Amino acid sequence: MSARDGSQQVHQRSVLGFQTNPTVFFVSAGAILALVVFGVAAPETAETVFAGIQDFIVAELGWFYSIVVSGFLIFVLWIGLGRFGRIRLGPDDSRPDYSYVTWFAMLFSAGMGIGVLFWSVAEPLNHFADPPYGSAETAEAARNAVNLTYLHWGLHGWGIYVVVGLSLAYMSYRRGLPMAMRSTLHPLLGDRVYGPVGHAVDIFAILGTMFGVATTLGLGAQQGAAGLEHLFAIDGGLTTQLWIIALATGAAIASVVSGLDRGIRRLSEIALALGLAIFLYVLVFGETAYGLSSTVESIGFYIQHLPETALRGTAFADSEWMGAWTFFYWGWWLAWSPFVGVFIARISRGRTVREFVLGVLLVPTTLVFVWYGVFGHMAMRRVLEDGDENLLSTAVDDIPVAIFVFFEEFPFAFALSIVGLLVIAIYFVTSSDSASFVIDMLASGGDPDPPTRSRVFWATTEGLVGAMLLVAGGLEAMQMFQITTGLPLAVLLIAICVALVSSLREDRRATRTEPVDRRTGSP
Numbered sequence: 001m002s003a004r005d006g007s008q009q010v011h012q013r014s015v016l017g018f019q020t021n022p023t024v025f026f027v028s029a030g031a032i033l034a035l036v037v038f039g040v041a042a043p044e045t046a047e048t049v050f051a052g053i054q055d056f057i058v059a060e061l062g063w064f065y066s067i068v069v070s071g072f073l074i075f076v077l078w079i080g081l082g083r084f085g086r087i088r089l090g091p092d093d094s095r096p097d098y099s100y101v102t103w104f105a106m107l108f109s110a111g112m113g114i115g116v117l118f119w120s121v122a123e124p125l126n127h128f129a130d131p132p133y134g135s136a137e138t139a140e141a142a143r144n145a146v147n148l149t150y151l152h153w154g155l156h157g158w159g160i161y162v163v164v165g166l167s168l169a170y171m172s173y174r175r176g177l178p179m180a181m182r183s184t185l186h187p188l189l190g191d192r193v194y195g196p197v198g199h200a201v202d203i204f205a206i207l208g209t210m211f212g213v214a215t216t217l218g219l220g221a222q223q224g225a226a227g228l229e230h231l232f233a234i235d236g237g238l239t240t241q242l243w244i245i246a247l248a249t250g251a252a253i254a255s256v257v258s259g260l261d262r263g264i265r266r267l268s269e270i271a272l273a274l275g276l277a278i279f280l281y282v283l284v285f286g287e288t289a290y291g292l293s294s295t296v297e298s299i300g301f302y303i304q305h306l307p308e309t310a311l312r313g314t315a316f317a318d319s320e321w322m323g324a325w326t327f328f329y330w331g332w333w334l335a336w337s338p339f340v341g342v343f344i345a346r347i348s349r350g351r352t353v354r355e356f357v358l359g360v361l362l363v364p365t366t367l368v369f370v371w372y373g374v375f376g377h378m379a380m381r382r383v384l385e386d387g388d389e390n391l392l393s394t395a396v397d398d399i400p401v402a403i404f405v406f407f408e409e410f411p412f413a414f415a416l417s418i419v420g421l422l423v424i425a426i427y428f429v430t431s432s433d434s435a436s437f438v439i440d441m442l443a444s445g446g447d448p449d450p451p452t453r454s455r456v457f458w459a460t461t462e463g464l465v466g467a468m469l470l471v472a473g474g475l476e477a478m479q480m481f482q483i484t485t486g487l488p489l490a491v492l493l494i495a496i497c498v499a500l501v502s503s504l505r506e507d508r509r510a511t512r513t514e515p516v517d518r519r520t521g522s523p
Contacts, residue, residue: 020440053480057484065330105271107340119399208335212339214469257456
């Protein structure tokens with residue numbers, strides 16, 4: 001049976017008025033409810049259980065994370081720069097639906113937008129104050145701090161997203177398969193992906209996406225409330241945090257109703273423009289020459305020492321630090337890969353394999369490197385040369401407030417902080433909107449344009465789950481649950497790599513021996 005025939009086997013039925021896959025819908029909803037009840041009713045027990053699993057992974061399998069994440073980066077570079085690079089994600093005559101600027105803005109917003117403001121000052125300062133090796137609060141510690149931040153937010157993480165996104169885009173647009181995680185395994189399992197195995201893969205992806213975005217909403221609400229308290233002396237307690245989640249969910253629903261082209265697209269472009277404005281303002285009114293020169297040097301240091309930094313484990317570094325930061329990040333990137341992978345695949349029809357790999361891998365990484373380099377180095381110089389201990393202690397003890405304390409040294413700091421809050425709010429909305437879009441696609445068997453009603457349902461569910469976990473204090477437990485999902489997802493991504501190479505080789509052989517159907521892109 002061909003892929004085109006097989007794609008019809010993912011049946012949709014009306015469930016509570018939604019067109020969806022009943023098995024995936026009900027099992028996902030039941031599992032979400034069970035985990036929420038666990039996190040709400042016994043948050044300390046849940047945190048203990050997931051922390052124990054995470055500690056085991058760090059102690060016994062940290063080396064595996066280091067190898068496999070680096071392997072994914074090497075793999076996608078080989079695919080993109082090699083003989084498969086000219087293959088188009090769709091029929092041979094297809095062209096991209098979005099311009100480069102819009103495409104970059106949308107994938108950046110879904111992939112890491114909010115983290116740029118949350119961590120750009122706080123993470124380098126944390127590594128500066130408490131490095132895994134070497135002395136703290138020195139010039140060498142500052143250089144290593146930015147290098148470690150680059151490792152956590154750079155090529156390796158986006159390489160993970162490329163593996164999932166490229167496979168989904170190729171299987172869907174080139175082979176006619178549904179836009180669902182199960183489709184990535186079709187070359188290995190054939191039509192068995194439309195049975196229990198495929199259901200399990202999609203359900204797992206939905207759980208990771210739901211708790212990832214719900215946890216992010218909860219933690220982000222804490223940051224937004226902290227910013228309001230810092231700027232306006234508004235109580236940043238639980239009530240304010242719940243109001244922030246409610247407003248963000250309402251805005252996400254409005255964006256959902258507007259559709260992909262009008263909602264996520266426009267908000268992503270606005271957020272990117274405002275973010276760049278903040279960056280340029282800091283660069284111009286800060287220490288411009290130092291910010292740029294230190295960033296250039298840090299990028300060079302990162303490239304020169306990448307293998308050593310990426311493969312560093314617990315043998316010659318602080319194992320507790322590695323678990324809390326590097327291995328935590330690898331699990332986080334892996335856990336988010338179904339969500340971001342599905343989304344960037346959905347917006348990448350018509351691009352070539354090479355264009356996809358280089359665009360998704362290099363453009364966000366470059367933006368993050370320049371941003372983190374300038375903000376991080378300027379912040380650490382204030383500590384080293386100006387003795388700004390308040391900024392350092394805030395970054396270590398009260399991470400959500402660090403960016404606002406950093407802004408205090410600039411002209412019109414209050415206005416700058418307001419724009420920063422606006423960018424954070426927009427990234428919240430785009431994360432929730434894009435996550436509900438992805439969940440609905442997975443629950444409906446890969447429908448590339450799921451109904452608005454069901455997307456509203458999932459967006460509302462995300463907000464409710466985030467609020468419930470926030471009230472019960474179960475956010476940390478669910479965050480640890482997300483990280484534990486990284487290990488099985490790493491194994492799944494290895495299988496996806498094998499399946500993708502098999503399909504790409506078949507594609508090349510077919511184009512040499514017979515013409516390609518220009519309507520479908522397949523022989």
